[in-house]
Amino acid sequence: MPRHRLVLDARSPSIIVPLTGRDLTELAEQIGALRSADSEFRSTPVRGTPPAGVSPDTDRLVDVVEWRVDLYGPFTAGAGSDPDPAVQALEQISALLPGLPVLATFRTRSEGGGAEISPEAYVALVEALASTGMAAALDVEYRHPHAEDAITAARRHRTPVVASNHDFDATPPAEEIVARLTAMEDAGADVAKIAVTPRSAADVVTLLSATEERYRAARIPLITMSMGGLGAVTRLGGGPFGSSATFATVGAASAPGQLPAEGVRHALDLLSGRSAPRG
Template sequence: MTTNDGRLRLRGTTLGSGVPKVCVPVVAATPDAAVADVRALPAGVADVVELRLDHLVGAAGDPAVARHAVRAVRAALPPDVPLLATFRSAREGGAQPADDDAYAAVVRAALAADGADAVDVELAARDAAALVADAHGAGLAVVVSQHDFAATPPADDLVATLRRQRDLGADVCKVAVTPHDADDVLTLLTATRAFSRDTDRPVVTIAMGGLGVVTRVAGEVFGSAMTFGTVGAASAPGQVDAVRLRAAMGLLHDAL
């Protein structure tokens, strides 16, 4: 869990230290397909695996689907690779709709599965505070997130959002935005740097789409602790191949 110097250790991965860690999303439609995708991951490519529960057919209506998938994927993962369970709401780019009650039920099913190391909770969720408390009670770390698929808010607003996530109890604070020009990318990086200088926990920031690829590569310079890379299907616009991403980040790290 979070250390007193702002790092977060999950199994064999420490966020907030050195090269940003690579999280590989699994976006399969069934638990069996998710297990197959995990078993096909090249050794060493994923520091964290994110199971996208919203891509599982029927998960919003039957939380048992999510619970089964979390258990099955955990069993298929190497013991040192942590599992992040995420049900992304449709309002923030998820694959299937879920009202507030359904969203909370799926998140709680992931907590009850005894397989995830961390869970994503959206800052905008009606039950966000209760879900964070439940996750901590179950011994899981929490990524509190916000995703803007329309624009990039001003830097001060982004910092305020990250602070609200921290105050809610986030172990990792995460924002993703949509840039429309290079200035938007600079806005995100400015906010990342400002918040990372004044926080005691890891921050993850991403500008989506092609313009934002630089934010996926250069996080170490500005204070972002994790990025997302693909092995197969992407879960958000602008995600790049995880192997090439690791190589690019390593090149930058060696030059620092």
């Protein structure tokens, strides 16, 4: 059972910040920078209250960290697929960030990731990370050939699953986006996530329209975004359309178009009407 719950609500979107370090030293440095930024942010006053029924920590800069396991040295160096180094790193990350939920993600190259392992090793890694109880959730690529087994492995340890899909070439039609998000829920995911690439402003509208359509029927939280500069508006204003989280940066980005976390927090506060600008 994870020590932290992953609580997502489109009425108050969470900010997820990636950790992309290649080794324990880099991860510790990134965590130090994140903690410093969070501490500085907390030292400034905030006014207002969250929407009715929602009680987030409005003084917090970051709500969740995503550890990109595929960017970790033992995997990018082709040293094999032994999950033990990842388990040890997750334990250290959790020790350094005792108050934050950790989303553990191994992004394969077909989905824009930094490493590749066999389908069987992918499932074994998901199971090993879930078994620690240190991950609030595990990312599982819904189009992975062993996605069903990976979801079953995570749920065996009562660890929630964020099913994900990335399109780095285009934005599918709205009905296809809705269908993918629906399929993720039907497969047993606890959160459905999709990221697409816009080629026009109309593509951004398509993503938001599909999000709103699926949100009305979904029984699980959604995370949706258009990547790159053209889609930046979806990283700030996705909440009213049904997206319950956004990815932002404290340091290195993990995907095109991610914005600095402090600016994103200011924007979310202003859009929600729960605070005035800080400072």
